[in-house]
Amino acid sequence: MAQFAVIGLGRFGGSASLELMSLGHQVIGLDSCEKFVARVADKLSYAAIIDATDEDALRELNIGQCDAVLVAIGENLEASILCVLHLKNLGINNIWVKASSKSHHSILSKLGVSRIIHPEEEMGIRVAQALNYPMVNQYMALGHNIYLVEIEIIEKLQGQTLAQLLKDASAFVHGFLVKRRKDVFSPVPADFVLEAHDTLVLAGPLTVLKSLAPRLI
Numbered sequence: 001m002a003q004f005a006v007i008g009l010g011r012f013g014g015s016a017s018l019e020l021m022s023l024g025h026q027v028i029g030l031d032s033c034e035k036f037v038a039r040v041a042d043k044l045s046y047a048a049i050i051d052a053t054d055e056d057a058l059r060e061l062n063i064g065q066c067d068a069v070l071v072a073i074g075e076n077l078e079a080s081i082l083c084v085l086h087l088k089n090l091g092i093n094n095i096w097v098k099a100s101s102k103s104h105h106s107i108l109s110k111l112g113v114s115r116i117i118h119p120e121e122e123m124g125i126r127v128a129q130a131l132n133y134p135m136v137n138q139y140m141a142l143g144h145n146i147y148l149v150e151i152e153i154i155e156k157l158q159g160q161t162l163a164q165l166l167k168d169a170s171a172f173v174h175g176f177l178v179k180r181r182k183d184v185f186s187p188v189p190a191d192f193v194l195e196a197h198d199t200l201v202l203a204g205p206l207t208v209l210k211s212l213a214p215r216l217i
C-alpha cells in the first residue's frame with residue numbers, strides 16, 4: 001500500500017483519488033473549495049480544505065511523507081506552478097501534474113516533474129484507437145514501439161490455435177496470457193486452443209499487431 005496526495009478534487013483529481021482508494025492505497029485529498037472536498041471526504045483516508053499555494057499548509061499536512069503527489073489543479077496555471085514549487089521544496093520527488101495548456105506544459109517540463117498529463121489529448125487518442133480497433137479492449141505502450149494489447153476472441157475464432165491465429169506474425173508477436181473466466185494461462189504456447197470469449201493478451205511491435213486486426217473481427 002502506498003500513500004498518495006491528490007491536490008485539486010475536480011472531475012480529474014476526484015476520480016483519480018477514488019480509484020487510488022479502490023486500488024487499496026491511502027489517499028490525502030486536498031482542494032481549496034469546500035464543495036469539492038465534501039463530495040469525496042468520507043471516501044478518502046483524509047481530506048482537507050487548503051489552498052495549495054500555501055507552503056506552510058502543505059508542510060503541516062506532512063505531504064512530504066507521500067510516495068507521490070498528483071497535482072490536478074485545472075485552469076489555474078499560477079496555483080498549479082506555485083504548488084509544484086512548494087512540493088519540490090518539501091522534498092517530494094514523484095510529482096505528477098495535469099497540464100491545461102502548452103505554456104503550462106513548457107513550464108512544468110522546465111521545473112522537472114515526474115509526469116505531465118494531458119487528459120483530454122490522452123483520452124482522445126485512446127478513444128480514436130478504440131474506434132479504429134474495436135476488438136482491442138486495452139493496450140499499453142511498453143516503449144520502442146512494443147505494445148501489449150488485450151483482445152476478446154470472437155465466436156468465429158473458436159477452436160483456432162494461437163499459431164493459426166498469428167500465422168507469419170508469430171515470429172514477432174507473442175501470446176502473453178489467456179484469461180478464460182477465472183483461469184489464467186501464461187505463457188500461451190503455439191498449440192493453445194482458443195475459445196470464444198477468451199481474453200487474449202498479445203505482445204509485439206505495433207505494426208505487426210495492426211496487421212492482425214482484420215483477422216480478429
Ligand code: ADP
Pocket residue numbers: 007008009010011012013030031032033036050051052053072073074075076079
Ligand atoms: P477538472 O474538473 O477538469 O478536473 P477543474 O478545473 O474543475 O478541473 O478542477 C480543479 C480543482 O482544483 C477544483 O476543484 C479547484 O477548486 C481546485 N483548485 C484550484 N485552485 C486551487 C488551489 N490553489 N488549491 C487547492 N485546490 C485548488
